[in-house]
Amino acid sequence: MRSAQAQLQRQRQPQRLIRRWIKGIAQASAVIAALIMANNAMAASTCPDGTARPLYQPTHRFGDSFYRLTPCKGTWAETQAESVRQRGNLSSILSIAENQWIFSRFARPELGKLIWIGLNAGTWSDGSGSAVSYFVNNYPLPAGVSGCSGTLQGTMSTFSGGWVMQSSTCPTVQTAKYGVIKIAAANACVLDVDGDGQLIASIDALAWSRAMMGFKGAAIGEGLTAVGSEATGAAIASYLAGTQVPNVFGSTTTPARVPKGTTDGVVLLRLMRGMTDAQLLANVPVPAGAANLTAAQIRSNINSFCGADF
Numbered sequence: 001m002r003s004a005q006a007q008l009q010r011q012r013q014p015q016r017l018i019r020r021w022i023k024g025i026a027q028a029s030a031v032i033a034a035l036i037m038a039n040n041a042m043a044a045s046t047c048p049d050g051t052a053r054p055l056y057q058p059t060h061r062f063g064d065s066f067y068r069l070t071p072c073k074g075t076w077a078e079t080q081a082e083s084v085r086q087r088g089n090l091s092s093i094l095s096i097a098e099n100q101w102i103f104s105r106f107a108r109p110e111l112g113k114l115i116w117i118g119l120n121a122g123t124w125s126d127g128s129g130s131a132v133s134y135f136v137n138n139y140p141l142p143a144g145v146s147g148c149s150g151t152l153q154g155t156m157s158t159f160s161g162g163w164v165m166q167s168s169t170c171p172t173v174q175t176a177k178y179g180v181i182k183i184a185a186a187n188a189c190v191l192d193v194d195g196d197g198q199l200i201a202s203i204d205a206l207a208w209s210r211a212m213m214g215f216k217g218a219a220i221g222e223g224l225t226a227v228g229s230e231a232t233g234a235a236i237a238s239y240l241a242g243t244q245v246p247n248v249f250g251s252t253t254t255p256a257r258v259p260k261g262t263t264d265g266v267v268l269l270r271l272m273r274g275m276t277d278a279q280l281l282a283n284v285p286v287p288a289g290a291a292n293l294t295a296a297q298i299r300s301n302i303n304s305f306c307g308a309d310f
Helices: 002-043 076-085 096-106 201-212 217-221 233-240 261-272 295-306
Strands: 060-062 065-069 114-120 153-157 163-166 180-184
Touching: 060 096, 065 096, 076 114, 076 180, 096 153, 114 163, 114 180, 201 217, 201 261, 217 233, 261 295
Parallel strands: none
Antiparallel strands: 060 065, 065 180, 114 153, 153 163
């Protein structure tokens, strides 16, 4: 009898070990996830007004340009500088269709009464020429009128879509405002491939990795669970047409090195998964001709190039 019980105990021992092993893995995974989340929380940056700086502003395409809000409020000069950092400018508006489209996408009253556009003393910051005019309330006004001094710059009303010229010293509205960034497709890095306003590694990074590996057209989004406005492979391909491939490692060569799915794609996937700097380049060989050799340099490059905040 005792021999039979001992034999039964021996038979159950491997099962107990397996259960302990599985439990240990689950506990370790939970600890790792918590550490990653803690690291992300500590790394999260804030805007000058104390609000959280978003990881990525929703980006939309109209014609051959991409548009998104600046991540933080600021003066016209500050939001223009952020626009240039993202390889664009505060938006020019060249048609009534474009004005209505920008108004419908970005002019939300909860952002404040006005948002910056690219008009600066009567000219557009990107050098565009435009015959259209949507000024309201007897604007534009000369400097000094209604308590405004200095160079007058353009804003769009979040209630009507009309334009109002003001400077950062105008007392009647808030000083700091969001700006609408306009980026030509040829200069644009768009991480959110399906336009849902989120960066999801299993969708956005995977689609770009496929593009880096030579996938074309609908194959870029094949089988992805995209839910945004660009929810099919063909729509994703059309949405990204003519844009810049995220060159994670950058380049020191001419012509520039081509991003690869096995290097740039892997690191982009890890960025979107919230991995730490120590994990970012683990077992990923730095490619020949790379300009960005450290995790900090890579994050800085993608943040500037693609308008993110990793």
